[in-house]
Amino acid sequence: MSYAIVYSSRTGNTRALADAIREVLPPADCRYFGPPDAAALAAQRLYIGFWTDKGTCDGDTAAFLAQLTNQEVFLFGTAGFGGSVAYFDQIAQRVTALLPDGVTLLGHRLCQGRMPMTVRQRYEAMEDSPRRTQMLENFDAALSHPDTEDLRQLQNAVH
Template sequence: MSYAIVYSSRTGNTALLAKTIREILGEEACVYFGPPDAQALAAQTVYAGFWTDRGTCDEEMARFLQSLTDQAVFLFGTAGFGGAPAYYGQILERVQANLKESVRLAGTYMCQGQMPQAVRTRYEGMEDSPRRTAMLSNFDRALGHPDAGDLERLRQAVTR
């Protein structure tokens, strides 16, 4: 079975997940690895990775997902805010809305990803409030993610 790994990664978090999937599956049946590109459409299964942009995938990945026709797709992604499976579920629903009915969803995986220091600096500049405190706390919890536990859970999701 041929596969492609297509990913969009702004900070390297989703790229780490993509590289881990390639290690899990091996390179023999991999027909494409990289950013969204029509070359990936030749694969029977597409592993499509994204970073979360305003509660969904970025526009480039959305366009790519809309171009899929009859492949199986495994969606994986990272989000700066994490810890709540319901939140990840909402993101995945929005991302799945880009898929045609003929595309079969083979699986999903999401985890928290660390954010750039500029985000923390922006949060620190906000007016003191419970929201600011929560955002700073989440930023600090995200440091180091995806971590070894995240990658093991990804491995389990891919090999199911």
Template sequence: MRYSIVYSSNTGNTRQLAEEIEKQLPAGELVYCGAPDTAALQAEVLFVGFWTDKGSCDEKVAELLKQADGKTVYLFGTAGFGQSQQYFDQILARVRENLPAGAVYGGGFMCQGRMPQAVRSRYEAMQAKEPENARYKMLIENFDAALAHPNADDLEAATAWAKSCLA
């Protein structure tokens, strides 16, 4: 089955997943791998990766998804917060809203990813204004935990997921 891997990556996390998935899937069936481009639509199956932007995907990915009529689409992504499958499922549901009625959603995979240092700086500034606010402490702790992601376990899980999609 011919497939494409399309991804948008703001900090390199989603690119890591996409590159690992590309290494593990059959090379002979790969039509396209790279940034959102209509060339990817030549395949029957699309693996579409995204970084989480305000709880969904960025606009380039959204626009490509809207053109995926008649395709089977598998979504994968990264998010700065990663301690809840429920949170990941909510993101995937919002991203899926970009698919046309004629597309088939095959499933999704998400894991936690690193965030830019500017995010931690913003959290620290908020905490400095309200040192007793437990939420700001939690945000900083999550930021620090996210620095280790995607890790080897995340990459292994992503490739196992992608292989199962084509099985």
């Protein structure tokens, strides 16, 4: 079955996930690998990766999803916040709601992703509070992600 791996990646996190998927799929069946592009729509199965923006996928991915017709789709992505399956499932539900009728969702896998240092600097500039402390702790916890275990779990999910 032909497939395409489409991803939007601002910091390299989602690109790392896309590379991990590419490692476990047959190279001869790959019709497209890269950022959202109409060329990917020729594939029967699409692995679509995104970074999380305000609790859903980024705008480039949302615009690409709107172009889908009757493909099979597996969603993957990264989120700077979270770490809990429940949080990631909420994001996946919001993104799934963007899929047009006729598209078959095969599954999804999200993980935490590191954020740029400018985000930490913004948190550091906030007034001292429990929320600020939590945001800084989350930022620091995200620095190692996606890690080897995140990539392994994603590869298992697409296999």
